[in-house]
Amino acid sequence: MTPATNAADQSLKDVSPQRSVPAAAWLAWYSLREMIRRRRLVALTLICLLPVLMVLAIRIWFSQAGVTAQMMLASLSHDVFIPFLIPVVALFVGVPAIGEQVDDGTIVFTWTRPVRRRAIYLGRLLAAQAVSALVLSFSLALCFVVMVSQGAGVLTWEFIRLYLQTVLIIILGAFTYAALFAAVGTFFKKPIPPALMYAVGWESLVTNIPARVQELSLRFHLQNLITRPTESPKSLPGLLGALLSTAFHREPVPKAESVAVLVGVMLVAAFLGVWLFRRKEIAK
Amino acid sequence: MKGAGIDSNQARITADRVGKWFGEVIAVNNCTLTVGTGVVGLLGANGAGKSTLFKMLAGLIEPSHGTVRVFGRRLRDDVGWYRRVGFCPESDALPDWMTGREFLELMLRLMGFEKAETNRRVDYWLQRFELEAAANRRLGGYSKGMRQKIKLAQAMAHDPDVIFLDEPLNGMDPVSRKQSIDLVRELGEQGRTVLVSSHILPEVESMTSNIILIDRGRVLAEGAVAEIRDKIPEHPTTVALASSAPRALAGFLIGREHVVGVQVDQENRVVVSTDHAVAFYRALPGWLLDNGLVVDEIVTLDDSLEAVFQYLTER
Incomplete structure (x- = not known):
């Protein structure tokens, strides 16, 4: 065995579990490095370039149409990031974050360490949340750069504030969806279909039902946090955007309520995920 | 082992009427x-239930009935006791994106070792398994034998008192096999408990004289190997050796002690019949090293354990 140790020393060995916070931090760091090397992350990053291309196209073809950078940013987050990009990225990062290791058998190496399962789960989850938030924030940062390249006049305090607010909303959305999908990935043997059904089916269906039913979707609460510019559009694309916004208008709820709902869902999903993970058995 | 005169104070691993079902399939019955202490071999054919029993003992799966304890604890509940337990799984799954060094580092950091001690242990175990040159290569690029070695290293690097080794010699070349066998014996001599599974009787016999035979989820026989071997009907064991120079190897083996027949088969493997498999396995690495011969793989063609099973089940 390792030099300077022998079986007699072992009787004095500490048998307390590792403290959960440093253990989770170690696992989060290694998991983050693992997740950013996955091929699927390259595909997701490419998908996240979609809004950048949209902003570029608007800049090139509709630069004179009165679409302000603030309107563009608000519409992007409201109509592209929240209903599409955040769920997709969080789904393909969050679902395999924990379940995949159990299925392929590599979890055995962490399960046979003196680390509580909740620390293992939360470490992996934190990595999945961070990766989702990084990919989405990167995409938004590129959009910001393209918008700012219009000229110095764009860079107003209001615009910067709206950008920072949007980054926070996207991070909150990524964290909440990733927690939810990680729990789905821990519970189901084949988790992608139910996760897709939730993201594409339930969220779209509920969001478009009037009255309070729409509040049963994460999308509603994320969109509720977006501050949309009130200035009247002077051009056709701006007018179309305003019309669409009116058609899908929903009664807002207080922003604090939406934040509370999103944080609450994240915590409940994480708790549920830990509970499921503690009962998990090795497959291979 | 059961019936080996171990009282409850000496027992490190206990399983009491433990069983496991997967649907309608009974894996362990x-x-x-x-x-207690020392090396104990868990022998059984593929599918006998060895790996399921190991996973239950190591707290990775729950028994359908009965209880398992290590140091009198349920490892699943008392995770701190994993500091005193090492586990080498049969499955080949490893985090392929990591380098060998990173993998051992993470395993030791999760055991609670500080950086300096972690580095010392990583260096020692990489050197012990002759993996220093591959330390900074990704595990995905490791050969089967190297993967086995790194799995063994992570199971031993924290100096556990109880070590579960599930088919640890799979895919290893003869020299690595011998080194690993010596290491397991050394662990047993140090007073540690090593439960090692295999489906090859001579392999386990070279590590220990205490074995448990398991078949279709049931403990079939237990005790000293010599007692069980006495029950094996006399017939030679056939072993296939894969080598890049099969004819030279075959020529060398003809007439050696315990070799009763040699031929080269259609796959260019040297097929050896031996009248004493254990002695043959013991002598082979020395012969190869002394004469500069290389063997890439060893496969036992007629598993002598089958004969034991047949004998015991027909009794």
């Missing part, structure tokens, strides 16, 4: 074991 009413197994009762008590294991």
Whole structure:
């Protein structure tokens, strides 16, 4: 065995579990490095370039149409990031974050360490949340750069504030969806279909039902946090955007309520995920 | 082992009427074991239930009935006791994106070792398994034998008192096999408990004289190897050796002690019949090293354990 140790020393060995916070931090760091090397992350990053291309196209073809950078940013987050990009990225990062290791058998190496399962789960989850938030924030940062390249006049305090607010909303959305999908990935043997059904089916269906039913979707609460510019559009694309916004208008709820709902869902999903993970058995 | 005179104070691993079902399949059926210190071999054909029993003992799966304890604890609940337990799984799954060094580092950091001690242990175990040159290569690029070695290293690097080794010699070349066998014996001599599984009787016999035979989820026989071997009907064991120079190897082996027949088969493997498999396995690495011969793989063609099973089940 390792030099300077022998079986007699072992009787004095500490048998307390590792403290959960440093253990989770170690696992989060290694998991983050693992997740950013996955091929699927390259595909997701490419998908996240979609809004950048949209902003570029608007800049090139509709630069004179009165679409302000603030309107563009608000519409992007409201109509592209929240209903599409955040769920997709969080789904393909969050679902395999924990379940995949159990299925392929590599979890055995962490399960046979003196680390509580909740620390293992939360470490992996934190990595999945961070990766989702990084990919989405990167995409938004590129959009910001393209918008700012219009000229110095764009860079107003209001615009910067709206950008920072949007980054926070996207991070909150990524964290909440990733927690939810990680729990789905821990519970189901084949988790992608139910996760897709939730993201594409339930969220779209509920969001478009009037009255309070729409509040049963994460999308509603994320969109509720977006501050949309009130200035009247002077051009056709701006007018179309305003019309669409009116058609899908929903009664807002207080922003604090939406934040509370999103944080609450994240915590409940994480708790549920830990509970499921503690009962998990090795497959291979 | 059960019936080996181990009282409850000496027992490190206990299984009491433990069973496991997967749907309608019974993987382990009413197994009762008590294991003290030293090396104990868990022998059984593929699918006999060895890996399921190992996973239950290591707290990775819950028994359908009965209880398992290591140091009198349920490892699943008392995770701190994993500091004193090492586990080498049969499965080949490893985090392929990591380098060998990173993998051992993470395993030791999760055990609670500080950086300096972690580095010392990583260096020692990489050197012990002759993996220093591959330390900074990704595990995905490791050969089967190297993967086995790194799995063994992570199971031993924290100096555990109880070590579960599930088919640890799979895919290893003869020299690595010998080194690993020597290491397991050394661990047993140090007063540790090593429960090692295999489906090859001579392999286990070279590590220990205490074995538990398991078949279709039941403990079939237990005790000293010599007692069980006495029950094996006399017939030679056939072993296939894969080598890049099969004819030279075949020529060398003809007339050696315990070799009763040599031929080269259609796959260019040297097929050896031996009248004493254990002695042959013991002598082979020395012969190869002394004469500069290389063997890439060893496969036992007629598993002599089958004969034991047949004998015991027909009794």
